[in-house]
Amino acid sequence: MAYEELRAELEARLAQMQSRLHSIKRDVTREHSGDSAEQAQERENDEVVDAIGNETRLSLHSIQVALDKIAEGTYGECEVCGEDIGLPRLRALPEATRCVNCAD
Template sequence: MQKQSSSQPRQHIEKHKAILDERRHELETRLRAIEHDFEQPRNPDDDDRAAERNNDEVLEELGETGQKELLAVQAALDRIQAGTFGICVKCGKPIAERRLDAVPHTPFCQSCAQSI
């Protein structure tokens, strides 16, 4: 796999690293809040418990989605560290800056993402 090319100047890498670090922090904060909510004592009232169960299902889905995104963000940060950020993990071609701006944690160029 090739290393970062001249199409990925250091300033762009640093910009994306800052965005990814911020997103990681946001996700970690959100996941801690969800975990904290699950740890709270449940209401003994049947009607309230039913509503809490519905809320728990929503929180669980948000938690799972957040964990998946957190893994993708961390993988992107690992690619920055390895010097392979901005290079498609499937075809090895550079990922367009516009795509990285839209989805900074993407491991795929537009073409490979569409084929998956």
């Protein structure tokens, strides 16, 4: 089974996530306002941005694992039962590591 279309999608998402993470890092390292009320709001915003950064890092890892599996020839195999994940599931979630039965 050829996964070239999914590989291209994963690579595009990887680039998008890397760009997002770069923007998040830039936002987190910016200087805060001198006004204490504004600083409080900025710190709350920093917490949200940090959470988004953590989610982005997790997505980056999942995408990279999928790309590594494509390179190794093990992409599309369920990590639990070893069965085929199925192309419809991979099209919906290209970084899936489990088949529908094992994902529950």
